[in-house]
Amino acid sequence: MNSLPIISLEKLKEIAPSGVKYQNREQQRLYDVCLEHGFFYLKDHGISTELVRTTIAASRNFFHLPEEIKKQYGQDKQTVYPNTCRGYIPLYGEMLNQKAGPDPKEIFDLGIERPSSNLPFTGRTVIPDETVAPNFASSHYQLQEEVLTKVIPHLLRGLAIALGYSSNWFDPYFDEPVIIHRVIYYPPEQSLAGKHTDLGMFTILFQEYFPTPSLRVYTKDAWIDAMCIEDALIINLGDMLQIWTNNLFVSTPHEVLHNLQQSRVSIPLFVYPNVDSVFVQMETGQTINITEIMLKKYNAIWVDKTGSGRARELK
Numbered sequence: 001m002n003s004l005p006i007i008s009l010e011k012l013k014e015i016a017p018s019g020v021k022y023q024n025r026e027q028q029r030l031y032d033v034c035l036e037h038g039f040f041y042l043k044d045h046g047i048s049t050e051l052v053r054t055t056i057a058a059s060r061n062f063f064h065l066p067e068e069i070k071k072q073y074g075q076d077k078q079t080v081y082p083n084t085c086r087g088y089i090p091l092y093g094e095m096l097n098q099k100a101g102p103d104p105k106e107i108f109d110l111g112i113e114r115p116s117s118n119l120p121f122t123g124r125t126v127i128p129d130e131t132v133a134p135n136f137a138s139s140h141y142q143l144q145e146e147v148l149t150k151v152i153p154h155l156l157r158g159l160a161i162a163l164g165y166s167s168n169w170f171d172p173y174f175d176e177p178v179i180i181h182r183v184i185y186y187p188p189e190q191s192l193a194g195k196h197t198d199l200g201m202f203t204i205l206f207q208e209y210f211p212t213p214s215l216r217v218y219t220k221d222a223w224i225d226a227m228c229i230e231d232a233l234i235i236n237l238g239d240m241l242q243i244w245t246n247n248l249f250v251s252t253p254h255e256v257l258h259n260l261q262q263s264r265v266s267i268p269l270f271v272y273p274n275v276d277s278v279f280v281q282m283e284t285g286q287t288i289n290i291t292e293i294m295l296k297k298y299n300a301i302w303v304d305k306t307g308s309g310r311a312r313e314l315k
C-alpha cells in the first residue's frame with residue numbers, strides 16, 4: 001500500500017493575500033507532510049505528459065549511444081565550476097553512499113543555460129546537439145522551463161506560508177535560482193543509487209511508470225517503497241531546507257534499487273537558491289552562505305568521497 005501523501009498544486013495555488021498563515025487546507029497539509037515525511041507526490045502540476053515522455057525517450061536514446069561519444073560530454077569537458085556539476089558520468093562514476101560503493105548507473109547533469117559567469121554552479125553546459133542526440137537537449141530545456149514557471153514558484157510560496165511567512169518570502173532568494181538538472185539511466189536488472197539525502201532546498205523528480213517501484217524512502221522510522229503514480233511528480237526535501245529551517249523540515253533519506261528487466265530513466269531537478277545569496281537561519285539567526293554550503297557538499301561527494309548529504313548517518 002502506498003502511504004505517501006499526495007498534494008495538489010492547483011489547491012496549493014489558491015492563496016489569499018500574503019501575510020496570513022494557513023490560508024487553505026492544502027497549505028496546512030503541506031506543513032504536516034513536510035514535518036512528517038518530507039516526501040510527497042505532486043499532482044495537478046500542469047506539466048505535459050507528452051513532453052515528459054519525449055524527454056525520457058530522448059534520454060534513453062542518448063544513454064544508448066557508444067561510450068566514446070558520451071564521454072565527449074564528460075565532466076572533464078565542462079567549463080562550469082565545479083565541473084562535477086555538469087556533464088556525462090559513466091557507470092560507477094558517482095558514489096552517493098560509501099557503504100553501497102560506486103553506483104551502477106549513468107548520469108547526465110545540466111543546468112540553466114545562462115551565459116557564463118564567475119559564479120560557481122552557473123554557466124553553459126557542454127551538451128550533445130540535435131545531430132548527436134535528437135530531442136535530448138531541447139526536450140530537457142523545455143521541461144526545465146515548465147518546472148521553473150509552473151512548479152517552483154508555487155511550491156516556494158506554499159512552503160513560505162507553511163513556515164508562517166508571507167507567500168513571497170522566498171522570492172528574493174530565487175530570482176536566479178540554481179538548478180542541477182539531472183537525468184539518470186539505470187541499466188536493467190541490477191542498478192542502484194545508494195542511500196543518501198539530496199543537497200538542495202527540494203528535489204522535483206520525474207520517474208517512469210513501472211508497476212514495481214525502484215525508489216525507496218525513509219520516513220516515519222521505516223524504509224517504504226515509493227509506488228509509481230502516473231503523471232505525479234515526486235517532491236522530496238533536501239539538506240539546504242533542513243539547514244534553513246534549523247532542522248524543522250528534515251531532508252528525506254532515499255535510495256534506488258532497480259531490479260527490473262527494463263532499464264529505468266529518472267529526472268531529478270535539484271533546486272537551490274541564487275548561488276550568491278546569504279540567508280539567516282530560523283531560530284538561531286546564524287548567517288548561512290549558499291555558495292559555501294554547496295561547495296562543501298559537492299566536495300564531500302566528489303573530493304572526499306564521503307557520500308551525498310546525510311549519507312553517512314543512514315542505516
Ligand SMILES: O=C(O)CCC(=O)C(=O)O
Binds near residue numbers: 198207254255
Ligand atoms: O532515480 C531516482 O528515482 C532518484 C535518484 C536520486 O535520488 C538522486 O539522484 O538524488
Ligand SMILES: [Fe+2]
Binds near residue numbers: 198
Ligand atoms: Fe536523491
